[in-house]
Amino acid sequence: MSRISALETHDIRFPTSREFHGSDAMNPDPDYSAAYVVLRTDDASGLAGHGFAFTIGRGNEVQTAACAALHHLVVGLDVEGVVADLGGFARSLTGDSQLRWLGPEKGVMHMAVGAVVNAAWDLAARRAGKPLWRFIADMSPDEIVRCIDFRYLSDALAPAEALAILRAAEPGKSERIDYLLQRGYPAYSTSPGWLGYPDDKVVRLARQAVSEGFRTIKIKVGLSLEDDERRCRLAREAIGPEIAMAADANQRWDFDVAVPWIRRLAPYGIAWVEEPTSPDDILAHRAIRAAVAPVLISTGEHTQNRVLFKQFLQADAVDLIQIDATRVGGVNENLAILLLACKFGIRVFPHAGGVGLCELVQHLAMADFIAVTGQIEDRAIEFVDHLHEHFVDPVRIRNGRYMAPTAAGFSAQMRPEALVHYRFPGGAAWRTPYL
Amino acid sequence: MSRISALETHDIRFPTSREFHGSDAMNPDPDYSAAYVVLRTDDASGLAGHGFAFTIGRGNEVQTAACAALHHLVVGLDVEGVVADLGGFARSLTGDSQLRWLGPEKGVMHMAVGAVVNAAWDLAARRAGKPLWRFIADMSPDEIVRCIDFRYLSDALAPAEALAILRAAEPGKSERIDYLLQRGYPAYSTSPGWLGYPDDKVVRLARQAVSEGFRTIKIKVGLSLEDDERRCRLAREAIGPEIAMAADANQRWDFDVAVPWIRRLAPYGIAWVEEPTSPDDILAHRAIRAAVAPVLISTGEHTQNRVLFKQFLQADAVDLIQIDATRVGGVNENLAILLLACKFGIRVFPHAGGVGLCELVQHLAMADFIAVTGQIEDRAIEFVDHLHEHFVDPVRIRNGRYMAPTAAGFSAQMRPEALVHYRFPGGAAWRTPYL
Numbered sequence: 001m002s003r004i005s006a007l008e009t010h011d012i013r014f015p016t017s018r019e020f021h022g023s024d025a026m027n028p029d030p031d032y033s034a035a036y037v038v039l040r041t042d043d044a045s046g047l048a049g050h051g052f053a054f055t056i057g058r059g060n061e062v063q064t065a066a067c068a069a070l071h072h073l074v075v076g077l078d079v080e081g082v083v084a085d086l087g088g089f090a091r092s093l094t095g096d097s098q099l100r101w102l103g104p105e106k107g108v109m110h111m112a113v114g115a116v117v118n119a120a121w122d123l124a125a126r127r128a129g130k131p132l133w134r135f136i137a138d139m140s141p142d143e144i145v146r147c148i149d150f151r152y153l154s155d156a157l158a159p160a161e162a163l164a165i166l167r168a169a170e171p172g173k174s175e176r177i178d179y180l181l182q183r184g185y186p187a188y189s190t191s192p193g194w195l196g197y198p199d200d201k202v203v204r205l206a207r208q209a210v211s212e213g214f215r216t217i218k219i220k221v222g223l224s225l226e227d228d229e230r231r232c233r234l235a236r237e238a239i240g241p242e243i244a245m246a247a248d249a250n251q252r253w254d255f256d257v258a259v260p261w262i263r264r265l266a267p268y269g270i271a272w273v274e275e276p277t278s279p280d281d282i283l284a285h286r287a288i289r290a291a292v293a294p295v296l297i298s299t300g301e302h303t304q305n306r307v308l309f310k311q312f313l314q315a316d317a318v319d320l321i322q323i324d325a326t327r328v329g330g331v332n333e334n335l336a337i338l339l340l341a342c343k344f345g346i347r348v349f350p351h352a353g354g355v356g357l358c359e360l361v362q363h364l365a366m367a368d369f370i371a372v373t374g375q376i377e378d379r380a381i382e383f384v385d386h387l388h389e390h391f392v393d394p395v396r397i398r399n400g401r402y403m404a405p406t407a408a409g410f411s412a413q414m415r416p417e418a419l420v421h422y423r424f425p426g427g428a429a430w431r432t433p434y435l
Numbered sequence: 436m437s438r439i440s441a442l443e444t445h446d447i448r449f450p451t452s453r454e455f456h457g458s459d460a461m462n463p464d465p466d467y468s469a470a471y472v473v474l475r476t477d478d479a480s481g482l483a484g485h486g487f488a489f490t491i492g493r494g495n496e497v498q499t500a501a502c503a504a505l506h507h508l509v510v511g512l513d514v515e516g517v518v519a520d521l522g523g524f525a526r527s528l529t530g531d532s533q534l535r536w537l538g539p540e541k542g543v544m545h546m547a548v549g550a551v552v553n554a555a556w557d558l559a560a561r562r563a564g565k566p567l568w569r570f571i572a573d574m575s576p577d578e579i580v581r582c583i584d585f586r587y588l589s590d591a592l593a594p595a596e597a598l599a600i601l602r603a604a605e606p607g608k609s610e611r612i613d614y615l616l617q618r619g620y621p622a623y624s625t626s627p628g629w630l631g632y633p634d635d636k637v638v639r640l641a642r643q644a645v646s647e648g649f650r651t652i653k654i655k656v657g658l659s660l661e662d663d664e665r666r667c668r669l670a671r672e673a674i675g676p677e678i679a680m681a682a683d684a685n686q687r688w689d690f691d692v693a694v695p696w697i698r699r700l701a702p703y704g705i706a707w708v709e710e711p712t713s714p715d716d717i718l719a720h721r722a723i724r725a726a727v728a729p730v731l732i733s734t735g736e737h738t739q740n741r742v743l744f745k746q747f748l749q750a751d752a753v754d755l756i757q758i759d760a761t762r763v764g765g766v767n768e769n770l771a772i773l774l775l776a777c778k779f780g781i782r783v784f785p786h787a788g789g790v791g792l793c794e795l796v797q798h799l800a801m802a803d804f805i806a807v808t809g810q811i812e813d814r815a816i817e818f819v820d821h822l823h824e825h826f827v828d829p830v831r832i833r834n835g836r837y838m839a840p841t842a843a844g845f846s847a848q849m850r851p852e853a854l855v856h857y858r859f860p861g862g863a864a865w866r867t868p869y870l
Contacts, residue, residue, distance in 0.1 A: 028532055057533035059504050059544065066497045066543065097463055098492035104686070104714070106739060107542015108501065109494065152713040155690040155722065251539070255590040278587040280541070280742040282717065283749055287590065304541060307715040314718055 002043035023196030025222030031057035049123025066112035117330025133366035141166035184401035188216035213400030222252030325360035353384035458631030460657030466492035484558025501547035552765025568801035576601035619836035623651035648835030657687030760795035788819035
């Protein structure tokens with residue numbers, strides 16, 4: 001019998017703001033960061049689980065402290081017990097009677113739960129010798145349902161409904177696994193569209209994305225309507241009429257600003273408009289969606305938990321959703337969100353980028369294809385080509401598609417030298433002057 | 436010219452779980468705690484501002500770290516500039532381009548903003564030589580409107596509407612101030628109803644509350660319907676038919692459990708049912724409210740920000756709201772919420788208890804009476820008789836009413852010896868064995 005012997009935490013930051021990567025209307029200068037956790041075990045094989053919460057710089061020490069605050073719920077647990085009941089494990093973290101006050105189930109404390117829960121799934125998948133997407137795909141519908149906390153969901157998705165969805169996806173699983181292994185999962189590219197980029201760079205990167213096989217690109221908007229119209233026009237000219245182009249406002253607008261702005265961008269052929277307003281504002285999304293139809297509206301990368309996703313779906317407030325691997329309470333809650341989306345007939349375009357988000361979220365999208373919806377070609381995972389070199393099992397993109405990971409685990413592990421070099425504030429990356 | 440010279444933080448915890456004070460259906464064992472901040476200045480008078488975020492124990496170190504993470508936005512600022520533009524000050528904290536990712540405007544990071552913003556209001560009121568309620572009451576409608584961040588509110592409350600509400604409240608201000616100083620503000624008592632208390636203690640404390648002049652008491656419910664019915668019956672018998680009795684479920688139920696449960700308690704005369712389900716679930720509150728009418732439904736102590744409050748009001752999801760002085764982004768955001776409630780014609784019954792919440796929130800309710808709604812006798816502030824002795828300017832309750840504070844500031848300052856004795860983990864209160 002082996003036990004979890006330590007919950008290690010690391011404050012890891014990449015000085016990305018020096019080059020304006022990742023700049024958008026609300027986040028002009030992100031330093032992509034990870035509050036990184038390792039669940040060590042006393043297993044003789046050296047078994048460990050890796051996970052992290054993604055942040056954009058300042059405050060990563062707060063996020064790291066929140067991960068450490070879960071220590072008493074994790075260290076000393078029997079590994080076999082954890083992997084046999086990942087639902088109970090996740091509920092024990094969200095349910096801590098004192099920590100719960102700090103959310104409940106939102107913000108820093110909930111992202112910390114997500115980091116530790118994801119590390120436990122990484123550990124479970126490694127122990128089973130499978131990549132996470134396959135580990136989930138090989139679970140029975142009953143096992144998956146047992147992982148989900150249905151509290152506050154029962155008015156939209158009962159356990160029996162979730163079970164029916166999962167059972168309906170059982171036929172064809174092995175054919176879909178073969179398809180995935182051969183063809184991968186569609187990706188879309190956000191690399192061309194950062195607000196900090198000059199026009200010629202947008203055009204060059206948009207053309208490059210198309211030549212690399214991407215069928216959808218995304219442009220950041222929301223600071224200046226005039227600039228947005230010009231950038232959308234230039235990007236559309238660069239990619240031609242056949243490629244989809246989404247626009248991401250990163251929460252910049254109120255209702256009365258969003259509606260005319262979106263109408264002005266619509267003629268350039270906008271596949272969807274992402275985060276038009278506050279990620280907390282279900283009713284404003286609904287109103288914007290109604291006003292700008294048939295333009296599609298989406299949100300999700302900042303959606304705090306399953307209760308908000310449920311309401312976005314119940315209220316017909318969005319046409320699509322993004323999921324994020326590290327915003328909510330880990331794999332369990334993302335499975336609940338995927339099941340909700342399936343029940344409501346809403347497609348999921350997972351949010352990625354930052355550092356490590358592509359590595360993680362690909363597993364969830366692939367598990368959705370194999371075990372939940374059975375659908376793949378009318379959706380895509382975001383892709384940004386940054387910082388993958390710091391991971392032991394980085395994503396592999398071929399012809400605009402994510403190739404299915406084959407190494408065991410959740411692809412969450414950073415290379416040991418990255419943990420040293422980018423440690424904040426002591427690592428070498430932070431000892432050089434900040435320009 | 437004086438400057439803010441330091442943002443001090445203190446992790447302060449009271450071992451209240453040893454006596455089961457504050458036990459409810461979701462929080463069985465709280466250790467009431469404060470992530471306490473002091474804005475020091477280099478002013479020769481020793482001017483300082485005090486504030487805190489309230490938590491219930493574990494994780495208070497995370498909350499304290501979040502307060503410290505605002506350091507770079509505060510230290511070095513000109514005091515006069517801060518007090519002259521408390522709106523700009525609050526927006527500079529919620530708007531930090533990297534910290535914003537940790538919310539936005541929710542959870543640990545937002546409560547930290549609230550603590551620091553409240554400390555700035557404490558400082559401003561002290562400098563003006565006025566208790567905070569009076570400091571706000573003496574501001575012009577324009578000055579109050581400039582304090583508010585209308586982002587994401589404009590579809591429900593425009594600045595001009597807020598101004599009209601505040602201007603309509605100007606006549607009669609001085610008469611209301613006299614009334615408040617003489618008669619105080621109604622309180623209601625939660626002391627009898629904690630779930631951990633045996634029946635005879637509930638009955639004894641309910642009778643005591645009535646004899647002390649309280650016209651409303653509150654009972655915690657939600658763990659066992661049989662127990663709840665018995666406790667409501669006993670409490671109703673103890674207080675007689677004339678006293679109001681509210682029930683607080685502390686987020687325990689889903690819709691399908693809430694509705695029959697509330698119907699079973701309704702015959703005991705329930706003034707309102709508080710937090711029947713997830714504080715994030717606007718649509719479930721609306722459905723519960725519709726199903727159990729005419730029983731009144733409320734929420735608010737865990738409502739994360741003005742965007743959620745706005746939607747609860749827009750959706751007709753609640754009959755009453757609670758505000759909390761330390762859950763949202765400080766006085767500014769609570770003023771926005773009070774204005775929203777006024778516009779929608781919804782009464783506010785402020786949440787208090789814990790440690791220091793009574794001291795703070797009384798100022799907001801009193802400012803609402805003087806400067807926003809002009810209303811007082813059909814509403815009440817929660818009161819729990821715990822831990823007031825640790826404050827320099829503790830609440831004064833007479834005949835079931837909060838007497839208006841007269842000392843300058845926000846009543847937020849803890850006694851210096853409390854900051855030493857209850858410091859976690861090193862203070863004397865935590866060096867004795869935990870029973």
